[in-house]
Amino acid sequence: MKSSIxxxxxxxxxxxxxxxxxxxxxxxxxxxxTVYFPNQHPEWGPGLAWGIGAATSLLLxxxxxxxxxxxxxxxxxxGIPVRSITLFIFGGVASISQEPRKAQHEFFMALAxxxxxxxxxxxxxxxxxxxxxxxxPVSSLTQWLAYINLTLALFNLVPGxxxxxxxxxxxxxxxxxxxxxxxxxxxxxxxxxVAYGFIVAGILMVIRGNFDGLWLAFIGWFxxxxxxxxxxxxxxxxxxxxxxxxxxxxxxxxxxxxxxTIDLFVHNYVLPQSRRCFLLTDRGRLSGMVTxxxxxxxxxxxxxxxxVRDIMMSxxxxxxxxxxxxxxxxxxxxxxxxxNQVPVMDGDQVVGLISRENVIRFIRMRSExxx
Numbered sequence: 614m615k616s617s618i619x620x621x622x623x624x625x626x627x628x629x630x631x632x633x634x635x636x637x638x639x640x641x642x643x644x645x646x647t648v649y650f651p652n653q654h655p656e657w658g659p660g661l662a663w664g665i666g667a668a669t670s671l672l673l674x675x676x677x678x679x680x681x682x683x684x685x686x687x688x689x690x691x692g693i694p695v696r697s698i699t700l701f702i703f704g705g706v707a708s709i710s711q712e713p714r715k716a717q718h719e720f721f722m723a724l725a726x727x728x729x730x731x732x733x734x735x736x737x738x739x740x741x742x743x744x745x746x747x748x749x750p751v752s753s754l755t756q757w758l759a760y761i762n763l764t765l766a767l768f769n770l771v772p773g774x775x776x777x778x779x780x781x782x783x784x785x786x787x788x789x790x791x792x793x794x795x796x797x798x799x800x801x802x803x804x805x806x807v808a809y810g811f812i813v814a815g816i817l818m819v820i821r822g823n824f825d826g827l828w829l830a831f832i833g834w835f836x837x838x839x840x841x842x843x844x845x846x847x848x849x850x851x852x853x854x855x856x857x858x859x860x861x862x863x864x865x866x867x868x869x870x871x872x873x874t875i876d877l878f879v880h881n882y883v884l885p886q887s888r889r890c891f892l893l894t895d896r897g898r899l900s901g902m903v904t905x906x907x908x909x910x911x912x913x914x915x916x917x918x919x920x921v922r923d924i925m926m927s928x929x930x931x932x933x934x935x936x937x938x939x940x941x942x943x944x945x946x947x948x949x950x951x952x953n954q955v956p957v958m959d960g961d962q963v964v965g966l967i968s969r970e971n972v973i974r975f976i977r978m979r980s981e982x983x984x
Contacts, residue, residue, distance in 0.1 A: 626685055627697040628678065634700045642670045645757070653753055661750060669754050674700065676733050676762055680769075683729035684722055684777075691718045716788035716796075723780035730766035734759045773807030773836060774800035775843045794851050801844040808837035850941050852976045858943045859936030861975040862957045862965030867891045871900055871922030875911060878921050883908070890954040890966060893925050899963055901925035902956065933958050934967070944972055 619629040646666030650657060657665075677700055685695040693713060713719040737759035744752040769777040779800045787796035811833025818826025869882055871893045882891065883905070893901045903925040911919055933956050934943050947955060947969060954968035 623678075623682060623698075624686065624689070626682075626695050628699075629697065630674075630700045634674075638670050638674065641673060642666045645669055649757070650753065654749065657750075665750050665754050669757055672754070672758055673761060676730070676758065676765070679733060680726045680730050680765065683725040687722045687725040691722070693718070693722075713784075716784045719780055719784035719787065723777045723784060726777050727766040727769045730762045730769070734762035734766065737762060771807055772800075772803055773840070774804035775839050776804070776807075776836070779804045779807075779840075794847060797844055797847045801840045804840035805837055808833045808835075808840060811836065849944075849976070852979060853940045853944070853972070856940040856975070857936065858934050858938045858940055858957050858967050859959075859965070861940055861971045862936070862967040863971060864965045866956075866963060866966050868899075869893060869903075869921065871920065871925065873921045874917055875908060875919050875921060875924070876916040878903075879908065879916065890968065891921075892956065892963065892966070893922060899928055901927045902931045904954070906953075931956060935959070936964055940967075940972065940975075943967055944969075 618632070619627060621628060642663075643666075646659075646663040650662045650665055654662075678698065681698045681700075685698060688695050691713070713722060737755040741752045741756040741759055744755065746752075770781075772778040772782045774780065774783060774797070782803065783796045783800035786799050787793050790796060812830045813833075815826035815828070815830025815833060818824075818829065820826075867882070867886060867888050867890075869878060869891050873882075878891075882888070890902060890904045892899060893903060900922070903921050907924045907926070911924055932946060932950050932952060934946065936957050936959050943955065947953065954966055956963050957965040957967050
């Protein structure tokens with residue numbers, strides 16, 4: 614959630630909003646307050662229109678959170694931890710720590726979101742009826758939310774991966790074939806077909822003068838990219854199945870003394886060895902880690918007077934893994950923490966270093982050997 618604003622936790626799950634969601638919040642609020650509600654209720658003053666518009670946007674935010682929470686609750690109930698929930702420009706994402714182990718797990722997890730949105734649509738529709746003629750602003754607000762939640766449910770049920778409908782389809786193909794990777798491939802292809810359909814439909818709408826088609830084409834482009842990336846992630850996970858961190862780590866770690874200046878460090882160690890990461894020792898004991906990223910944060914005119922220990926990440930802050938950890942979980946850790954390498958431990962001893970390059974090199978060699 615590095616590019617997100619963390620809001621807190623719900624059921625122990627961190628919830629945040631990506632900065633892109635703020636764009637949607639502003640656009641929806643402006644659209645509702647200046648176009649939709651004034652057209653529906655010309656008797657409303659600007660203050661009331663803007664107040665109801667903002668309240669509606671906030672409740673849309675809550676609706677999307679509840680949609681993702683439904684996925685998360687079912688996921689946790691089936692023993693699959695959820696790392697976080699993040700809202701972004703196209704909705705929300707519940708980030709689970711691993712893929713479902715069984716087809717039925719995927720089926721119920723995927724279906725939970727659309728079902729929750731359908732339930733919300735029903736609740737808002739009933740609230741709209743109950744407040745009609747009594748509280749017109751509330752009735753109008755809940756009527757729009759009923760419509761948008763119904764739209765959200767139906768859109769997510771489109772059988773295009775990685776939408777919920779595509780995941781439902783993958784679970785069914787997985788159940789029939791027993792092959793998770795093949796099921797993902799089928800769902801991905803259909804997802805790409807759906808995405809290209811959106812793109813073509815959007816372009817045709819623009820040609821006919823309806824510029825809402827730009828939005829539809831943009832959604833199609835996003836879905837095509839998401840489908841491709843999702844399949845690549847599954848293929849990567851399959852390639853690392855059964856592989857431990859100790860199998861692909863570099864066993865010869867590069868150690869340097871902490872009292873080196875950055876200038877000597879770069880010219881005597883980084884450039885000759887072409888390494889991006891070094892472990893620091895202080896009187897023979899491991900004290901921290903320094904990377905190229907740390908070096909680049911220091912202006913070059915200070916390299917001669919700055920010691921490496923001054924820019925290192927201390928050992929207590931360095932993310933570490935055990936040699937027995939599976940390689941896929943290590944890669945996920947590097948992604949979630951936005952780091953490119955981590956020390957590998959055997960108990961309390963450093964026995965190696967694993968980087969993204971190690972993972973890529975291992976997968977490439979395995980592919981060339983056909984194993």
